[in-house]
Amino acid sequence: MSMRRVWVTGAILAGATAIWAGGIAASSPIPLHQWLAHPHDSWLLAQGKNPNVVQLTLPPLKPLSAVAQLGRKLFFDPRLSGSGKLSCASCHNPGHAFAPANDLSVQLGGDDMRRAGVRTVPSLAYLYRQQNFSIGPDNPANESADLQHLAILGAHAPRAQKTVLDVQTAAANMVPKGGLFWDGRVNTLQQQAAGPLFNPLEMGAGSPDTIVAKLEHAPYAHDFVQLFGPRVFDDPALAVSESLFAISRFQIEDPGFRPFTSKYDAWLRGHARFTPAELRGYLAFNDVHKGNCAACHLDQVTRDGLPPLFTDMQFEALGVPRNPALPANHNPGNFDLGLCGPYRTDLKAQTQYCGMFLTPTLRNVATRHVFFHNGVYHTLSQVLDFYAFRDTRPHKIYPVDSGGRVEKYNDIPLKQRSNVDVSDPPLNRKLGETPAMNMQGMRDIIAFLQTLNDGYSPVKR
Numbered sequence: 311m312s313m314r315r316v317w318v319t320g321a322i323l324a325g326a327t328a329i330w331a332g333g334i335a336a337s338s339p340i341p342l343h344q345w346l347a348h349p350h351d352s353w354l355l356a357q358g359k360n361p362n363v364v365q366l367t368l369p370p371l372k373p374l375s376a377v378a379q380l381g382r383k384l385f386f387d388p389r390l391s392g393s394g395k396l397s398c399a400s401c402h403n404p405g406h407a408f409a410p411a412n413d414l415s416v417q418l419g420g421d422d423m424r425r426a427g428v429r430t431v432p433s434l435a436y437l438y439r440q441q442n443f444s445i446g447p448d449n450p451a452n453e454s455a456d457l458q459h460l461a462i463l464g465a466h467a468p469r470a471q472k473t474v475l476d477v478q479t480a481a482a483n484m485v486p487k488g489g490l491f492w493d494g495r496v497n498t499l500q501q502q503a504a505g506p507l508f509n510p511l512e513m514g515a516g517s518p519d520t521i522v523a524k525l526e527h528a529p530y531a532h533d534f535v536q537l538f539g540p541r542v543f544d545d546p547a548l549a550v551s552e553s554l555f556a557i558s559r560f561q562i563e564d565p566g567f568r569p570f571t572s573k574y575d576a577w578l579r580g581h582a583r584f585t586p587a588e589l590r591g592y593l594a595f596n597d598v599h600k601g602n603c604a605a606c607h608l609d610q611v612t613r614d615g616l617p618p619l620f621t622d623m624q625f626e627a628l629g630v631p632r633n634p635a636l637p638a639n640h641n642p643g644n645f646d647l648g649l650c651g652p653y654r655t656d657l658k659a660q661t662q663y664c665g666m667f668l669t670p671t672l673r674n675v676a677t678r679h680v681f682f683h684n685g686v687y688h689t690l691s692q693v694l695d696f697y698a699f700r701d702t703r704p705h706k707i708y709p710v711d712s713g714g715r716v717e718k719y720n721d722i723p724l725k726q727r728s729n730v731d732v733s734d735p736p737l738n739r740k741l742g743e744t745p746a747m748n749m750q751g752m753r754d755i756i757a758f759l760q761t762l763n764d765g766y767s768p769v770k771r
């Protein structure tokens with residue numbers, strides 16, 4: 311402990327990164343509540359400084375490979391879509407952390423550009439460490455085991471409460487985690503890109519033949535030939551699969567998908583100071599009696615110096631309110647239940663998972679215009695109200711029926727509402743209890759969330 315204190319203070323006083331470069335990755339992250347117990351740390355923190363300065367292990371900056379450069383062209387090319395109007399970038403706009411620029415809950419697409427999607431568009435940033443979908447803690451046995459088998463084991467395993475005081479124990483829970491999309495239904499970016507490309511509600515590209523007819527006449531057709539050989543267009547399935555591969559390489563290689571230029575990253579490295587509101591927000595985010603947000607949206611550097619991604623990659627049923635604005639919801643019998651369907655089909659028998667969605671990253675979240683899988687909210691303040699009032703003042707969150715009864719968790723069918731997480735703070739409060747956060751606390755947390763926007767500092771490696 312005293313060693314750490316000496317070099318931390320030394321580094322801050324000297325302001326020189328060179329002194330402590332090297333040894334730092336080995337220093338394991340000290341949970342916030344532990345280091346806050348030390349007067350010196352609290353003293354630095356009170357000035358907005360990070361008492362536990364770290365060096366972040368960032369992915370190396372390398373020029374894009376030729377395949378990734380082709381992938382970039384494809385990513386921005388609307389020609390691939392059935393309507394000729396939508397590219398990947400239309401919904402995943404690089405100027406908006408790879409999410410849409412508009413504030414629609416779901417995007418319009420399809421041949422006529424009038425067909426509504428069913429879920430909000432997640433950011434494509436910071437997926438570089440996303441693990442494959444599995445159930446239970448990370449280990450080779452779980453990754454190769456049969457999901458149905460693991461689900462049954464999980465149903466009988468005890469589940470540790472998720473709190474900022476002990477994220478390690480919760481990481482070992484026998485619960486679903488990882489994968490891409492809100493329901494984790496695919497694992498690789500390459501597999502993933504086929505989804506929107508052929509989805510009739512999105513790009514609606516038609517058949518591989520239609521796509522290849524367009525690729526052959528695209529300005530980058532010669533790139534295909536150079537990379538994949540002169541016969542690449544003879545086999546449409548192959549040409550499409552090479553295209554998807556190229557798009558995935560672009561997302562993997564381009565540093566724009568993981569810039570780590572937020573104020574929070576600068577703060578972690580000792581290059582920025584929190585304002586008083588940001589500091590209060592950070593502490594509330596990490597306070598089990600207040601936000602407890604960091605229990606699921608992990609915010610500490612890993613033992614290997616990897617920067618936090620603000621997700622534990624686990625699935626939860628938060629029971630967010632139904633969004634009446636979604637066209638799919640005009641049918642009262644329609645429910646998007648995440649892990650158990652309808653868009654994911656392999657776990658539909660595992661009804662204990664109905665209503666569960668992947669915990670998203672909160673990096674750049676303050677640049678988003680819609681929140682949660684169904685886009686029911688349009689401001690962060692509504693999101694914070696949800697966490698504070700869901701059970702303590704549910705009439706503020708859910709519709710009230712003609713008999714005066716609050717329709718809690720109304721986006722999940724009655725018989726599956728017991729899946730909703732009522733054990734992890736702040737979602738463990740009861741009707742009428744004091745909410746975990748007051749107005750000031752919620753405003754402070756929002757101030758902290760704004761420090762997660764990229765673009766605060768230039769990329770420093």
Ligand code: HEC
Pocket residue numbers: 385396397398399400401402417418419427428429430431432433434437489490491492493499502503506507511512513557653
């Ligand atoms: C019409 C809007 C739209 C277009 C166009 C679109 N996407 Fe998406 N994208 C979405 C939506 C909506 C989701 C979430 C779907 C879900 O969870 O079921 C998504 C999810 C993703 C994800 C998963 C992200 C995560 O955090 O899990 C990736 C990766 C992705 N899209 C890549 C692409 C690529 C590559 C293209 C172009 C080939 C593309 N998208 C085109 C709307 C779109």
Ligand code: HEC
Pocket residue numbers: 472595600601602603604605606607624625626627628629630667668669670671672675678680681682683684690693694697731734735736755
């Ligand atoms: C028990 C785990 C858990 C805790 C605790 C938690 N979250 Fe979340 N958070 C989630 C999950 C899961 C979702 C996605 C839920 C959905 O869409 O149905 C989510 C979604 C969000 C979103 C929407 C992001 C987006 O891209 O749409 C925001 C913002 C957010 N959380 C902020 C917070 C804040 C602030 C706190 C603390 C007050 C907090 N969360 C506490 C699990 C958690």
